[in-house]
Amino acid sequence: MAPVTCLLRYELKAGREADFETYGRKWITLVNRFGGQHHGYFMPSEGASDVAYALFTFPSLAAYETYRAASAADPVCQALFKELPALMHRYDRTFLRPVLDGMEPQ
Template identity: 75%
Template sequence: MAPVTCFLTYEVKPERLAEFEAYGRKWITLINAFGGQHHGYFLPSEGASDLAYALFTFPSLADYERYREQSMADPVCQDLFREVPTLIHRNDRTFLRPVPNGLET
């Protein structure tokens, strides 16, 4: 069972960046509560002002799928899902797997 990391790219509404940051802080807590490890949100600083990123890892794809099912029934998650159209134009998910260091087999 290999861990899976979800890399999210967001096209955010720049005028709503403060609200998006608050939204991200809530998801960090939720992902961790659902058994994942959130690595943080990364907001625009220099360059493009409408791109933000997030990374989080679950122990396996099955654990990620379980989180997705549970989040659909969670009232806090549902409130956050309703905020998406006001904050985000679109997002893309990419799933990654870690490469172990040279000392691991």
């Protein structure tokens, strides 16, 4: 059973960055509560970028699917899902296999 990391890429609506950051801070707490490890949201910093990212890891794809089912039934999560269209144009989800431990260079 390998961990799985979800990378979310959001295209934000102009002027909604602060609202999106508030939205993201709520999800950090929720993902952690549902058994994941949230690595944070990464907001545009310099220039005219409208792209933000989020990364979180679950111990397995099965654990991620359990989170998806639980969040779909959770009223707090449902309220947040309804907020998202007002904050962004679109988002993409990519699943990655994390390498989280280091080793000495040879």
